[in-house]
Amino acid sequence: MLRMIYAYWQECAPAPGRLPSRRALDPLRIPRLLEYMWLVDVLPRSLSPSPGPRFRMRLVGGAMQRFGIHAAPGDFIENLLPPDALPLRELHQLAEQRRPAWYRGPAYMPHDRELHALERIFLPMADDGETVDVVLGLTVFFDEQGREMLG
Numbered sequence: 001m002l003r004m005i006y007a008y009w010q011e012c013a014p015a016p017g018r019l020p021s022r023r024a025l026d027p028l029r030i031p032r033l034l035e036y037m038w039l040v041d042v043l044p045r046s047l048s049p050s051p052g053p054r055f056r057m058r059l060v061g062g063a064m065q066r067f068g069i070h071a072a073p074g075d076f077i078e079n080l081l082p083p084d085a086l087p088l089r090e091l092h093q094l095a096e097q098r099r100p101a102w103y104r105g106p107a108y109m110p111h112d113r114e115l116h117a118l119e120r121i122f123l124p125m126a127d128d129g130e131t132v133d134v135v136l137g138l139t140v141f142f143d144e145q146g147r148e149m150l151g
Contacts, residue, residue: 001032001033001036001138001140002102002119002120002121002138002140004030004032004033005030005033005037005121005123005136005138006100006121006123008029008030008033009100009123009125009136012024012025014129015129018126018129018130019098019124019125019126019129019130019132020125020126021125021126021127021129021134022039022125022127022133022134022136023127024125025136033138034061034062035061035062035063035064036061036063036064036138036139036140037059037061037136037137037138038057038058038059038060038061038064038136038137038138038139039057039058039059039134039135039136039137040055040056040057040058040077040091040134040135040137041055041056041057041058041133041134042054042055042091042095042132042133042134042135043055043056052092052095053092053095054076054078055076055077055078055088055091055135056074056075056076056077057071057072057073057074057075057076057077058073058134059073060072060073063139063141063150064139077091086103087103090103090122091122091135094122094124094132094135095124095132095135098124098126098130098132099124100121100122100123100124101121101122102119102120102121102122103118103119103120103121104117104118104119104120105117105118106118116142116143116144116146117141117142117146118139118140118141118142119139119140119142120137120138120139120140121137121138122135122136122137123135123136123137123138124136
């Protein structure tokens with residue numbers, strides 16, 4: 001699924017070196033992935049009381065909700081994680097460097113369901129093709145045997 005969303009994200013780019021916009025996403029082209037997707041708004045520094053942007057959940061896919069992630073649309077990610085947590089550091093790097101981030105390992109956010117590991121990708125998006133204003137994420141969950149857990 002991560003390869004599929006990455007390939008789709010690349011297809012959505014308006015030109016080489018330019019980032020796709022959120023409006024370029026067509027849910028009808030990626031129906032199998034929708035449950036595992038989430039979107040995060042990147043709020044500019046001028047709207048942030050701390051250095052760097054803030055990250056606010058815009059969309060949380062159904063599988064994420066069924067796994068009991070403690071995040072809902074409107075929540076600020078920095079309120080859900082310690083300030084030095086890897087996902088938050090990766091989001092800041094992504095906003096600055098405009099490059100995807102991939103991770104596989106234990107979950108950083110609490111979940112209600114038992115899971116052994118997760119794999120996720122962060123993909124930068126920009127209405128102007130340059131300034132990251134949304135992060136497209138996709139998360140897949142795994143049990144102790146390394147099998148994908150379906151939401």
